[in-house]
Amino acid sequence: MNIGSIQQIGPLPQTDASTTPALTAEQRTLIQAVKAVNAAQAFGEDNEVTYSVDRAAHVVVVKVVNKSTGNVIDQIPAEYVLRMAEKINGG
Numbered sequence: 001m002n003i004g005s006i007q008q009i010g011p012l013p014q015t016d017a018s019t020t021p022a023l024t025a026e027q028r029t030l031i032q033a034v035k036a037v038n039a040a041q042a043f044g045e046d047n048e049v050t051y052s053v054d055r056a057a058h059v060v061v062v063k064v065v066n067k068s069t070g071n072v073i074d075q076i077p078a079e080y081v082l083r084m085a086e087k088i089n090g091g
Contacts (some may be wrong), residue, residue, distance in 0.1 A: 030060065047073055057085035 008080060015034075023031070026048065037049045043064050051062045064073040 034062075043073070054082050056089070057082040058089055059085060082086075 019046050027070055034051055037043070042064070043049060046068055047064050048067050049058055049062060050065050054061050059077065059082065060074060061077065063075045065071065066073060
């Protein structure tokens with residue numbers, strides 16, 4: 001998976017109980033990749049990969065999280081990079 005292309009996905013659609021908007025091909029690919037990594041337990045039995053969109057920096061954030069504690073083991077991009085991107089984007 002090309003991590004560089006993940007940053008260009010943009011915000012995920014908002015969902016509510018009445019509608020489920022269509023996902024873009026890039027979003028579907030990201031979801032499938034996260035599910036595959038978690039199913040393979042690539043980061044261990046106790047950890048899982050999650051993703052979210054940092055709205056201030058306008059980038060996708062991928063985290064390795066301990067399922068039991070909720071502690072973030074690793075994050076791409078790092079928090080300081082997100083804050084730099086936020087400042088560049090006028091935040």
